[in-house]
Amino acid sequence: MTNSRTVRALQAAAGIIALAAGWQILSMVFPHYLFPPIREIIARTIEILITGSLLIDVLLTAGRIFGGLFGAFILGGILAMIIGQSRSAENFIAPVLTFFQGIPALSWVVFAIIWFHGIEFRVLFIMVMTTLPAFTFQILDAFRSMSKDLFEMTMAFRPSRWSLFRFLIVPTIVPGILTAWKVNLGNAARVVVVAELVGATGGVGYQLLRQQQLFDMAGAMAWTLQLVLFVLVVQQTIAAIENWALRYRAVSERAM
Amino acid sequence: MSGVDAVIRFKDVTKTFKRPDGRGDFVAVDRLSFEIAKGEIVAVLGKTGCGKSTMFNIVAGLVQPSSGEAKVIGRDPFREFEFFRGKVGIVFQNDRLMPWRSALDNVRLGLQILDTDPMEAEDIARAWLKRLGLAGHDNDYPHALSGGMRQRVSIARAFAVNPEILLCDEPFSSLDEMTARDLRAEFVRLVRQSNKTAIFITHQINEAMEIGDRVMVFHRPARIAYEATLGAAVTEDARRGINEDIMRVLAVEQPR
Numbered sequence A: 001m002t003n004s005r006t007v008r009a010l011q012a013a014a015g016i017i018a019l020a021a022g023w024q025i026l027s028m029v030f031p032h033y034l035f036p037p038i039r040e041i042i043a044r045t046i047e048i049l050i051t052g053s054l055l056i057d058v059l060l061t062a063g064r065i066f067g068g069l070f071g072a073f074i075l076g077g078i079l080a081m082i083i084g085q086s087r088s089a090e091n092f093i094a095p096v097l098t099f100f101q102g103i104p105a106l107s108w109v110v111f112a113i114i115w116f117h118g119i120e121f122r123v124l125f126i127m128v129m130t131t132l133p134a135f136t137f138q139i140l141d142a143f144r145s146m147s148k149d150l151f152e153m154t155m156a157f158r159p160s161r162w163s164l165f166r167f168l169i170v171p172t173i174v175p176g177i178l179t180a181w182k183v184n185l186g187n188a189a190r191v192v193v194v195a196e197l198v199g200a201t202g203g204v205g206y207q208l209l210r211q212q213q214l215f216d217m218a219g220a221m222a223w224t225l226q227l228v229l230f231v232l233v234v235q236q237t238i239a240a241i242e243n244w245a246l247r248y249r250a251v252s253e254r255a256m
Numbered sequence B: 001m002s003g004v005d006a007v008i009r010f011k012d013v014t015k016t017f018k019r020p021d022g023r024g025d026f027v028a029v030d031r032l033s034f035e036i037a038k039g040e041i042v043a044v045l046g047k048t049g050c051g052k053s054t055m056f057n058i059v060a061g062l063v064q065p066s067s068g069e070a071k072v073i074g075r076d077p078f079r080e081f082e083f084f085r086g087k088v089g090i091v092f093q094n095d096r097l098m099p100w101r102s103a104l105d106n107v108r109l110g111l112q113i114l115d116t117d118p119m120e121a122e123d124i125a126r127a128w129l130k131r132l133g134l135a136g137h138d139n140d141y142p143h144a145l146s147g148g149m150r151q152r153v154s155i156a157r158a159f160a161v162n163p164e165i166l167l168c169d170e171p172f173s174s175l176d177e178m179t180a181r182d183l184r185a186e187f188v189r190l191v192r193q194s195n196k197t198a199i200f201i202t203h204q205i206n207e208a209m210e211i212g213d214r215v216m217v218f219h220r221p222a223r224i225a226y227e228a229t230l231g232a233a234v235t236e237d238a239r240r241g242i243n244e245d246i247m248r249v250l251a252v253e254q255p256r
């Protein structure tokens, strides 16, 4: 177990190192303002992390991602439960969500700027609208995958609605919810920088825009890496939660 | 037996299922009528697919009769949801354990739904596991238990709520003969002791005759094809006669 874990970690590191090596070679061939050397990128990345005034921008963006995801999760959960219990609700809501799914993040940015004033509210609105459909559909799928056998077994005890929710529905949809968080986290991290174009005066998106104006490639890379690192850390956290929450699952000793 | 003190009463109950290919209806239960008095243990025999589990699901209130009347404690088990809370314990044909709950927590499910004090519920659940020879497996997840152990956990789950009525669908079918024999004796003792009413489905004529005060043999689709009352007063010779009758009835029917 520990052994295969080490191997996995090494393989993962090898991929990243190969990517970095490729970049380093490019930095030797092209001028540094196009491809700054790895050392410089790392230095700038660390600088952001240890400089309070810069770290604030990272945390601000992280907060916006979480805020948006949390909002979409709650709304999506409610919508999924409503759709899951009624065909007509599904006929009514599902097409709207599908319609939303086709709207690009940039369009929401434009709408948000025209409709709302507060910067934070605009960002939240954009984040929620762009992640809501996927969240809803994923929770709905998890809900629909509920075992009929377990449902009938539980119903035979005649539970209250709350008991049914607590003892059967929640444990059933937890794996789906965790997956939904993992998937939507990546989406949200990409959308958030676009959302921050609504006039945010802080955050990773704002900083990226500044680097572009300064023509500072190392800075652009360093700020990009902040987001990548953030996603990485949160993914790992979710994976750890997953391992704990789904520890009941049987794992075959046989490899595929 | 008069209709008034019957705990379970079926009157011309028919259940038809839609065929998935739309070629009309499929009759699973065909004008089935019987009465079961309080404290009685009735064993049900019948060929595979004759509608035993369907009858069972109607008593449990999980399936609604297409026509006819099914009454349990004088009420409609499908319509009256809350009335039956804690009154019926069910051992399904498959174990239907929640994979995310340990053996102990699976046994505790019904007690939680009944809002039993958590400490008390735990003691009851532990005692039942012990009684069924599963002491020391309290914290095992279902995937780590053998088929027979899982079945015993599901028996414990049904008994733990101390229901008035017990419905058992081939509960001992996945156990070795020695264990099954012990549990059969224990089952009869428990039901008698607390004057419960029980329906016990089985494929084994011996088991039916050992457990039942009465044996009902189902025709296919479900209708009473043969019925015999057993008990202390029935002589050894008579029992042998009944055994032969049952075999004859079961042999006559052609598979469809």
Ligand SMILES: Nc1ncnc2c1ncn2[C@@H]1O[C@H](COP(=O)(O)OP(=O)(O)OP(=O)(O)O)[C@@H](O)[C@H]1O
Pocket: B017, B018, B026, B027, B028, B046, B047, B048, B049, B050, B051, B052, B053, B054, B055, B093
């Ligand atoms: N939900 C359903 N939809 C369609 N057909 C069903 C459904 N449930 C049961 N049936 C059909 O009804 C018939 C009776 O099924 P049932 O499960 O009651 O049989 P059984 O007597 O319990 O059989 P076994 O001894 O094999 O468990 C079967 O032919 C089955 O295919």
Ligand SMILES: [Mg+2]
Pocket: B052, B053, B054, B093, B169
């Ligand atoms: Mg059956």
